[in-house]
Structures are given as C-alpha cells and as structure tokens.
Amino acid sequence: MTIKLYELCGAHDTLLFSPHCWKTRLSLAHKGLDFETVPVPFTQVASTEGEGRRVPIMRDGDTVVEDSFEIAKYLDEKHPDKPKLIGDEALTAFIINWTQTQLHPAVVQLCLMDIYNALAPEDQAFFRTTREKVFGMTLEEFHAKFPKTPDALNKALVPLELTLKKQDFIGGENPQFADYVAFGALQWLRIFTGDTFLPKDNNMARWLNALLDMYDGDGRKAQLAA
Amino acid sequence: MTIKLYELCGAHDTLLFSPHCWKTRLSLAHKGLDFETVPVPFTQVASTEGEGRRVPIMRDGDTVVEDSFEIAKYLDEKHPDKPKLIGDEALTAFIINWTQTQLHPAVVQLCLMDIYNALAPEDQAFFRTTREKVFGMTLEEFHAKFPKTPDALNKALVPLELTLKKQDFIGGENPQFADYVAFGALQWLRIFTGDTFLPKDNNMARWLNALLDMYDGDGRKAQLAA
Numbered sequence: 001m002t003i004k005l006y007e008l009c010g011a012h013d014t015l016l017f018s019p020h021c022w023k024t025r026l027s028l029a030h031k032g033l034d035f036e037t038v039p040v041p042f043t044q045v046a047s048t049e050g051e052g053r054r055v056p057i058m059r060d061g062d063t064v065v066e067d068s069f070e071i072a073k074y075l076d077e078k079h080p081d082k083p084k085l086i087g088d089e090a091l092t093a094f095i096i097n098w099t100q101t102q103l104h105p106a107v108v109q110l111c112l113m114d115i116y117n118a119l120a121p122e123d124q125a126f127f128r129t130t131r132e133k134v135f136g137m138t139l140e141e142f143h144a145k146f147p148k149t150p151d152a153l154n155k156a157l158v159p160l161e162l163t164l165k166k167q168d169f170i171g172g173e174n175p176q177f178a179d180y181v182a183f184g185a186l187q188w189l190r191i192f193t194g195d196t197f198l199p200k201d202n203n204m205a206r207w208l209n210a211l212l213d214m215y216d217g218d219g220r221k222a223q224l225a226a
Numbered sequence: 227m228t229i230k231l232y233e234l235c236g237a238h239d240t241l242l243f244s245p246h247c248w249k250t251r252l253s254l255a256h257k258g259l260d261f262e263t264v265p266v267p268f269t270q271v272a273s274t275e276g277e278g279r280r281v282p283i284m285r286d287g288d289t290v291v292e293d294s295f296e297i298a299k300y301l302d303e304k305h306p307d308k309p310k311l312i313g314d315e316a317l318t319a320f321i322i323n324w325t326q327t328q329l330h331p332a333v334v335q336l337c338l339m340d341i342y343n344a345l346a347p348e349d350q351a352f353f354r355t356t357r358e359k360v361f362g363m364t365l366e367e368f369h370a371k372f373p374k375t376p377d378a379l380n381k382a383l384v385p386l387e388l389t390l391k392k393q394d395f396i397g398g399e400n401p402q403f404a405d406y407v408a409f410g411a412l413q414w415l416r417i418f419t420g421d422t423f424l425p426k427d428n429n430m431a432r433w434l435n436a437l438l439d440m441y442d443g444d445g446r447k448a449q450l451a452a
Contacts, residue, residue: 094386
C-alpha cells in the first residue's frame with residue numbers, strides 16, 4: 001500500500017508550502033519511497049487521522065506518524081538498507097532548533113502576508129487568530145514592522161554558508177535529514193516570493209540548487225504562490 | 227610518552243583562556259588521556275612546533291596535530307575503544323561554525339578589553355594589531371560600541387537552550403565534541419568576566435554546570451582573570 005502524506009495546502013490544493021512537509025517529502029524521496037499526497041488546508045488538519053494532529057502526518061499501512069523528525073526516525077528504523085536520513089539524532093535536533101528559531105522567523109518576516117493571501121477564507125481566519133496571538137499584534141502590524149530585505153535571513157544563514165564552503169551538504173558528501181530541514185525554510189520562502197534572496201554565487205545557492213534538482217526536481221517543480 | 231598540549235596563556239602562564247584550547251582539554255579528558263599543558267603566549271605560538279602554527283597544538287609522540295576539530299578526529303581514530311568524540315563529522319562542522327559566527331562575536335563584545343588587559347605587553351601589541359585590522363577600529367572603539375549586556379549572547383544561544391530542554395547534552399545523553407565546542411565559548415567568557423550571564427534556572431546553566439564539574443572539575447578549576 002502506498003504511503004499517504006498529509007501536506008498543508010493553500011486555497012488551491014496544489015499549493016503545498018509547509019516547510020515541515022517539505023522535510024518529509026524529501027525524506028521519503030531520500031529513501032526512494034513512493035507516496036501519495038493528501039492536501040489538507042489549515043482548518044482540516046485537526047480532523048485528519050485523529051484529533052489534535054499537526055502536519056506532516058504520514059500513514060504507512062496501519063502506522064501513523066506525525067512530525068517530520070519522528071517520520072525520519074521511523075523511516076531510518078524501517079528501512080535501514082536505504083541511505084540513512086539521520087547521521088546523529090542529537091546533533092540533528094540542534095539543527096532543527098537552529099532552523100526554527102533563526103531561519104523561520106526571518107522567512108515569516110519576509111512573507112507573512114503572502115502566506116495569508118494564498119489561503120482560503122476559513123483558513124485565513126484560523127491563521128489570523130493563531131498567529132496574531134503568537135505575535136501579539138495584527139498580521140498587518142507584523143508585516144509593516146519588518147523591512148522586506150533579506151538582511152536578517154542572510155545574517156542568520158552565516159553558519160550554513162560557512163559550512164557549505166567546505167562540504168557539499170550539511171550532511172557531508174550527501175544530503176541528510178538536516179539538509180532537508182534547512183531546505184524546508186528556504187523552499188517555503190521560494191514558494192511565496194519566487195525567490196530565496198541568496199547571493200547567486202555563494203555556496204548556499206549551489207547547495208539549494210542541488211537539492212531543488214534532486215529526486216526528479218521535486219523541489220523545483222513545486223507550485224509557487226506568486 | 228605523555229601528550230603535550232600547547233595552550234594559549236595570558237601574562238600569567240596559569241591563565242589558560244582560549245576557547246579552542248578548552249575544546250581540546252575536554253576532548254582529551256573525554257578520552258581519558260593524560261596530558262601536559264605547555265602554556266604559550268600569543269607571540270610565541272608561531273614558533274611552536276614549526277612556523278605558522280595556531281593553538282591548540284597537540285604533540286602525541288612523533289605526531290603533531292593542530293586545530294581542535296582535527297585533534298578530535300585524530301583521537302577518535304587512534305582510540306576507537308574510548309567514547310567517541312564526534313557523532314557525525316559533517317553536522318559537527320555546522321555546530322563549530324555556528325559557535326564561531328554566533329557565539330564568539332557575542333563573547334568578544336562582552337570582554338575584549340578584559341582579554342587585552344590579561345596579556346603581557348608584547349602580546350598586547352600583537353593582539354591590538356591583529357584585532358584592530360579585523361575590526362577596522364581600535365580596541366577601545368570596539369569596546370565602546372557594544373553594550374555590556376548579555377542580550378546578544380542570549381539571543382544567539384536560543385537554539386542551544388531549546389535543544390537542551392529535551393536532551394542533557396548537545397551530543398544527547400552524553401557530551402560529544404560538539405558540547406565542548408559550545409562550552410569553549412562560555413568558558414572563555416567565564417574566565418574573563420567571572421560569569422556566563424546565563425539565567426540561573428535555564429537548561430544551558432544546568433548543562434554548563436555539568437560540563438564544568440566533569441573530569442574532576444577541570445573546567446571549574448580554571449584560573450579566572452578577574
């Protein structure tokens with residue numbers, strides 16, 4: 001039975017934009033596993049595969065796994081013969097936390113309203129309520145607060161650029177789950193703005209292009225919101 | 227023959243402060259290896275074990291290895307029976323780059339003049355020339371430019387704090403070289419200011435105290451400049 005991957009979508013169900021779901025798409029491709037996407041808008045996530053779920057959610061036969069890191073661990077355990085996703089679980093946890101606290105906020109500052117505008121009306125209402133509570137201000141105030149320049153993002157990316165000067169991937173010679181984690185953040189930005197704002201000649205641009213082209217160009221073929 | 231570790235020192239040769247040398251001190255302790263410290267001030271490093279060397283430099287019999295990461299790789303290769311230092315080389319490289327680009331600058335902003343003041347006159351001249359070239363301003367201008375609050379450091383440490391919420395060490399259940407890398411930055415600050423400015427009840431404070439106490443409290447016993 002084909003693996004089912006529940007992925008967040010916008011008003012159009014072909015707009016699959018969640019950075020967390022991108023981590024899992026590439027994790028499944030890394031393992032060479034076929035899967036079928038089930039697009040889910042924000043307001044329907046909670047009713048998918050049981051209450052209180054968050055995407056990505058993967059159903060593999062009778063097994064349901066949630067969270068991209070948990071899915072990667074599951075895939076490594078179930079398919080030890082296929083290329084490993086996680087080189088070191090503890091160090092990977094650090095890279096996940098670095099991405100979420102340093103890259104994700106910088107991405108959101110650049111494209112919050114683009115995300116909002118790409119959602120269906122009922123999802124816009126959900127997104128507004130949940131995010132305004134987190135930000136402590138309206139979406140419009142948040143949008144106005146941050147300059148639409150990539151300075152904060154590029155500053156946050158400095159350790160990644162430096163690392164990719166000496167190795168092809170975060171994982172070394174080949175990508176690991178840690179690569180897909182950082183990729184997810186930039187793919188998210190790319191989907192909403194059509195750009196990643198990386199200087200064309202730097203090491204991250206080379207790395208990102210390699211990841212976009214991998215797996216039959218799955219990342220490159222993603223539908224863009226713009 | 228006992229391993230020799232050339233470590234940077236201040237005007238007093240018991241003031242061993244280099245974050246990079248601390249990574250190696252703890253790496254050697256991690257492997258349970260005895261070593262003898264050879265204290266070297268800035269202006270004598272270049273003439274240690276051959277031209278153009280940089281500390282830490284380790285001599286193990288006929289083998290000389292420079293750079294804390296290279297030393298850790300060497301120790302893992304030579305002593306595979308002892309606890310591993312490096313869980314995943316490529317991911318560790320990222321954590322080194324994160325520490326050097328995010329933590330080290332924040333530490334230097336807090337204690338640049340403390341470092342300078344702890345050096346012998348000829349080393350002060352060397353330190354002034356090399357650092358002023360890098361900063362593009364005098365040491366005094368650099369010192370005046372940054373507020374002496376831990377805000378920048380604590381902001382940079384967010385992904386570490388979040389990681390240590392769910393695991394005891396960066397390396398997981400036990401410390402790895404990656405732990406000693408981040409430790410080096412905070413030990414450097416601690417040696418010059420007597421403090422690490424970490425909120426007392428957070429996960430990093432718990433982690434740092436554990437590392438300071440390990441290996442007969444080698445980190446805790448370090449001579450402070452203040």
